[in-house]
Amino acid sequence: xxxxxxxxxxxxxxxxxxxxxxxxxxxxxxxxxxxxxxxxxxxxxxxxxxxxxxxxxxxxxxxxxxxxxxxxxxxxxxxxxxxxxxxxxxxxxxxxxxxxxxxxxxxxxxxxxxxxxxxxxxxxxxxxxxxxxxxxxxxxxxxxxxxxxxxxxxxxxxxxxxxxxxxxxxxxxxxxxxxxxxxxxxxxxxxxxxxxxxxxxxxxxxxxxxxxxxxxxxxxxxxxxxxxxxxxxxxxxxxxxxxxxxxxxxxxxxxxxxxxxxxxxxxxxxxxxxxxxxxxxxxxxxxxxxxxxxxxxxxxxxxxxxxxxxxxxxxxxxxxxxxxxxxxxxxxxxxxxxxxxxxxxxxxxxxxxxxxxxxxxxxxxxxxxxxxxxxxxxxxxxxxxxxxxxxxxxxxxxxxxxxxxxxxxxxxxxxxxxxxxxxxxxxxxxxxxxxxxxxxxxxxxxxxxxxxxxxxxxxxxxxxxxxxxxxxxxxxxxxxxxxxxxxxxxxxxxxxxxxxxxxxxxxxxxxxxxxxxxxxxxxxxxxxxxxxxxxxxxxxxxx
Amino acid sequence: xxxxxxxxxxxxxxxxxxxxxxxxxxxxxxxxxxxxxxxxxxxxxxxxxxxxxxxxxxxxxxxxxxxxxxxxxxxxxxxxxxxxxxxxxxxxxxxxxxxxxxxxxxxxxxxxxxxxxxxxxxxxxxxxxxxxxxxxxxxxxxxxxxxxxxxxxxxxxxxxxxxxxxxxxxxxxxxxxxxxxxxxxxxxxxxxxxxxxxxxxxxxxxxxxxxxxxxxxxxxxxxxxxxxxxxxxxxxxxxxxxxxxxxxxxxxxxxxxxxxxxxxxxxxxxxxxxxxxxxxxxxxxxxxxxxxxxxxxxxxxxxxxxxxxxxxxx
Numbered sequence: 001x002x003x004x005x006x007x008x009x010x011x012x013x014x015x016x017x018x019x020x021x022x023x024x025x026x027x028x029x030x031x032x033x034x035x036x037x038x039x040x041x042x043x044x045x046x047x048x049x050x051x052x053x054x055x056x057x058x059x060x061x062x063x064x065x066x067x068x069x070x071x072x073x074x075x076x077x078x079x080x081x082x083x084x085x086x087x088x089x090x091x092x093x094x095x096x097x098x099x100x101x102x103x104x105x106x107x108x109x110x111x112x113x114x115x116x117x118x119x120x121x122x123x124x125x126x127x128x129x130x131x132x133x134x135x136x137x138x139x140x141x142x143x144x145x146x147x148x149x150x151x152x153x154x155x156x157x158x159x160x161x162x163x164x165x166x167x168x169x170x171x172x173x174x175x176x177x178x179x180x181x182x183x184x185x186x187x188x189x190x191x192x193x194x195x196x197x198x199x200x201x202x203x204x205x206x207x208x209x210x211x212x213x214x215x216x217x218x219x220x221x222x223x224x225x226x227x228x229x230x231x232x233x234x235x236x237x238x239x240x241x242x243x244x245x246x247x248x249x250x251x252x253x254x255x256x257x258x259x260x261x262x263x264x265x266x267x268x269x270x271x272x273x274x275x276x277x278x279x280x281x282x283x284x285x286x287x288x289x290x291x292x293x294x295x296x297x298x299x300x301x302x303x304x305x306x307x308x309x310x311x312x313x314x315x316x317x318x319x320x321x322x323x324x325x326x327x328x329x330x331x332x333x334x335x336x337x338x339x340x341x342x343x344x345x346x347x348x349x350x351x352x353x354x355x356x357x358x359x360x361x362x363x364x365x366x367x368x369x370x371x372x373x374x375x376x377x378x379x380x381x382x383x384x385x386x387x388x389x390x391x392x393x394x395x396x397x398x399x400x401x402x403x404x405x406x407x408x409x410x411x412x413x414x415x416x417x418x419x420x421x422x423x424x425x426x427x428x429x430x431x432x433x434x435x436x437x438x439x440x441x442x443x444x445x446x447x448x449x450x451x452x453x454x455x456x457x458x459x460x461x462x463x464x465x466x467x468x469x470x471x472x473x474x475x476x477x478x479x480x481x482x483x484x485x486x487x488x489x490x491x492x493x494x495x496x497x498x499x500x501x502x503x504x505x506x507x508x509x510x511x512x513x514x515x516x517x518x519x520x521x522x523x524x525x526x527x528x529x530x531x532x533x534x535x536x537x538x539x540x541x542x543x
Numbered sequence: 544x545x546x547x548x549x550x551x552x553x554x555x556x557x558x559x560x561x562x563x564x565x566x567x568x569x570x571x572x573x574x575x576x577x578x579x580x581x582x583x584x585x586x587x588x589x590x591x592x593x594x595x596x597x598x599x600x601x602x603x604x605x606x607x608x609x610x611x612x613x614x615x616x617x618x619x620x621x622x623x624x625x626x627x628x629x630x631x632x633x634x635x636x637x638x639x640x641x642x643x644x645x646x647x648x649x650x651x652x653x654x655x656x657x658x659x660x661x662x663x664x665x666x667x668x669x670x671x672x673x674x675x676x677x678x679x680x681x682x683x684x685x686x687x688x689x690x691x692x693x694x695x696x697x698x699x700x701x702x703x704x705x706x707x708x709x710x711x712x713x714x715x716x717x718x719x720x721x722x723x724x725x726x727x728x729x730x731x732x733x734x735x736x737x738x739x740x741x742x743x744x745x746x747x748x749x750x751x752x753x754x755x756x757x758x759x760x761x762x763x764x765x766x767x768x769x770x771x772x773x774x775x776x777x778x779x780x781x782x783x784x785x786x787x788x789x790x791x792x793x794x795x796x797x798x799x800x801x802x803x804x805x806x807x808x809x810x811x812x813x814x815x816x817x818x819x820x821x822x823x824x825x826x827x828x829x830x831x832x833x834x835x836x837x838x839x840x841x842x843x844x845x846x847x848x849x850x851x852x853x854x855x856x857x
Contacts, residue, residue: 067627074581074625074816150593155585209627225628226637226804227710253708253802257692261707265700418575418815425579425586451584458587 046539047521055538057248060262062273064252065229068220069209070191071145073154080191084530085218085231087194090120090139091185095524095532099348099443101185105134105195115180115482120173127236128197129214136167141198143175155441158187180480182487183446190441217243217534228252244537263515270516276334276391282515289518292336292511295529296345297439299395301505305465307430314373316502320359321366322406323399325508332394337510343498344448345440346509351492366406378407384432386417392433395507424463443527445491449475452503466503547845555838562830563615567608570822577624577817598624611823620824625816630824634806640710641794641805647721648728649783656736661767664744675737683734687793691727691800698723708802724801731793739782743775787833
């Protein structure tokens, strides 16, 4: 009797869990795909109306905000997403998600024929959130801070190549380069180049970042460390009529199950980082929309080329051929991933899948490659993956099973995320997923191509210790070629070379999964997956 | 008495020094350079060196430890490397929510546990006694992480009685937002309260002075509440006080699930980012709390019981 009671109680609790986490309610949910270049409107009819101003948004976010200083970020996307709300730069990545750079504080710009001088003309009447003018001198000072690795600790490499910055008059900023930088506009569109009032920062020092003056769409109202941050619209924002919402509150909710519960209970209107395992069940929830935000992010498996077996190109090709990525996509990413056709993340500049086919799964070919290598009888190798990310564990287990088919015995080592990143940086690994998601800081391949191929990046082929002179020459030419018409064809050659050499393995390109109430409209992200909440508005639910 | 207290104080200081050294070594020995963690892919030797200098990590370990000891004495714990804040200010802001959840949780465990223990003790060996044991063992056996989610799911999402997560201040805010986390803590502690109190009560209820009370015609309720409980509950409070380490682990999980901006969650982030000063401060303060409570308890025992304070003279 006692046993029955216990079993009954446990059964009831499990049933409750399943009903809450599973697709319990009858339809109405939808999935929208936020591809680059698409408007990413939700399927809800209310979002087809004209945007409505007003209201408050509550957003459950997985990463908390730690600092509001964009040049010294401390918590990755936790800080970056808040910076994007608070500040603007001269230019910005297109809020509509394309890989274009569009004007922000600058109205327009001219580039000299040699690609060495950029002259920016500022929008008239631009102001900070306290009503004071944003001056050309201010912007020049901010760009100097961006170009100085002593002050730009966030992304110092993006400030390289800048020779001189000046503000010849009230509405003009001129930036001169030492050498042509093809990705220059992309480089200055990211957060370390955001603009803040020089006088206030110099007068207040570190205290400024506790209550910063904004140049972006929102103003910080309250910041409770470890709990939440609240924003109000900046009345002086340069885009008239935006942001649409009056205020926002971001709750810091690191636990993914709690984030989903906040969304489902209505405690939050939006939630990011929905676990892949819960995508289907959320799609079944009425009144909720699941959104795939696609941006250059991949599960990058670094193979240490110093390890004898992994230094053999035939082995690396065999490893890639032995992986059934389609199956892995279904099993781990619930079909939201994309089988890559490039060793580094997916970029709009990439050749199409028709031009360069996605990585093939072919065990026979894999065995042939192994036979061509010096390790025809197989070998043993360790694979490190970060703890706390169930999908990396699942992926690693599948890889272990698949690579066994070609005689490669993989020993799995789960390690804490900080330790694994440090060991990767020190080159102390055989195969590793150094990060739970490797993503680019700019929507063009220049940054990661350099990190892999250029010795001056001082990262030893992104710690794969792969060296290739041809790749070095091609990448060097590519990143200094400012002619957009030839860059695409140049990149195709590099992409093919990388795929041939396979310095490391791109297991899967995968998106960020967000969820929101279906009446939340205009949920846009730029080409780097960063939310553009100045575009978001609250639609009125039909009665 | 004074000699005893001085001896006990010296022992406490030595223990505190041991905690300080142990914490310092532990956080420094685990792999992971805080500067490299912060700079990530873009870590350059210059950037790393700049942060090391800024954070005092370019000093030798003995020098760093000496500075750390100086910080403890002056209560100036320095700047957090992972958070844009002063460590003392950061910890000060986070201790409150943790204390609220912990105290509220202990109260819940006592409010539920004491009547259950009395009931079980009075029905010793009967089906009620066994049922209470099974239920409390069940709540203890459930992983706190899972239990927390179940409570959020049932009482937060399904029934809508409480928010599924978050933290608010004020009495009504605390009752709204801290009940579910406290219930998780309380249910985790329930078995400790019930089992210990029941065992103590069973022993006490068979003692002669209880029989004498019964012989005087007192009701069972009065016998238990006025006579048996006083001697039985002390042991439970002593055990709860000694479980501080267990509470820290429990609170880390509970704070994570319910989005409580407490010290437990802060400690996890501090370790992940190798924020030496923050981790050292949090662990040292929690260790110091146990040592100070122990010292005060010993002083109270010595004051109450002459055999303890005179033991050294014999």
